[in-house]
Amino acid sequence: MTEEIEACNALAAVGWLGGLLARSHQALNAVHNPSTDKEARDKHTRYLEDWQSATEAWTISDAVLHEPNCPLQLQFYCAQTLRFKVQRDFEELPEPAVANLRSSLADLLLRYYKGPSAVRTQLALAIAGMAAHAPADSWEGGGPLPWFASRISGKPTEAALTCMLELLTILPQASIQVKHLLSVKPDRRRMIKKELALATPLALQMLTSCLNQQGVGIREHVLRAFAAWAELGGMASMDAAQLAQHPLVEAALAGLSNEDVFDSSVDAVVQLIYVSSGAGSPLPQMEPLVQRLVPAVLQQRGLFTRALGHAMQTAPNDVPEDADLAKGLARMFAELAECYCTLIATGTAELLTC
Secondary structure, three states, X not given: OHHHHHHHHHHHOOHHHHHHHHHHHHHHHHHHOOOOOXXXXXXXXXXXXXXXXXXXXXXXXXXXXXXXXXXXHHHHHHHHHHHHHHHXXXXXXXXXXXXXXXXXXXXXXXXXXXXXXXXXXXXXXXXXXHHHHOOHHHOOOOOHHHHHHHXXXXXXXXXXXXXXXXXXXXXXXXXXXXXXXXXXXXXXHHHHHHHHHHOHHHHHHHHHHHHOOOOOOHHHHHHHHHHHHHHHOHHHHOOHHHHHOOHHHHHHHHHHHOOOOHHHHHHHHHHHHHHOEEOOEEOHHHHHHHHHHHHHHHOOHHHHHHHHHHHHOOOOOOOOHHHHHHHHHHHHHHHHHHHOHHHHHOOOHHHHOO
16 A cells, blocks of 8 residues: 555656546555445546546546556556546547547557556557447558557567457457447447448457467457457358358357367357348358368267266265366257257257267
8 A cells, every 4th residue: 555655656647647647546455445434435436436427537537547556546547537438428639639639548558568457458448449430441550459459569578468458359349239229320320330340350350360279268369359240240251161161150069178268269269150140040052161160069968978077976066177077078069959950950960969
């Protein structure tokens, strides 16, 4: 706590930030202090929420995040504020300020590439929020992905890789959730998904380039992002034969036998099953992908049997890894059966034994 107080005092020396930082830091500490009574916590929460709605929150939050000694609580609060303002109050920004804020958010995302991860995520969500409001042709390069790729060009590999993966994961997820943002104009809610669906080949190319990079959790993050782009729906218009042999599809299927990436691999395979099916049947144009998925999924039956057997032998209060493995495989089998129902109903004996 002493270090946070010293950091806040250092920031307070920056003239007009002083009073705000002192009050905001006090309110944040009170809200997160278990000993704060309900009345006081509610009062401080209202203050923080009201401040996030203020017009000056744009510039102050941005300035605080650029300060080198910003306390952790203020980092997250200001990053959250920028995300909140972009998503809800975008119309407050004058047009010349949009490009400046976009550039500042990219700089901040790179600044916080080592963490805290919660701050990095809020900044990526803010960039994704700008994509929801601003058409692709208003971004230099023709959309948020090529624009951000140009921003990280020449940056250290670790920083560029971490930030690109963060944005590649959040962009499709945020575009799917944009229907809940009433501040986004109806035509933009429709267009953002179309714009990102068209950008799917570029996204997959970027993810493929990240696939073999060294680092803890990189492959898991790549597969999680791959699942998000598959859910977006842009792969439905891609060539199924090429998609079936795509390195990301290969990585997802291989990951089913790798406990480090098992969950994200299951997510990706399930989304591929959705992409290649409709109304309980495989889509004819997706036959090459279906032919790739079905045998790969069925090959996991032996693993499922072993995992289920081990899980059932475990004490009732324990939750073994085998139980999670069995649940993930069961989910994949269930989705395959539901989405490829007609294939199973008219299929071979091998299919019927699944």
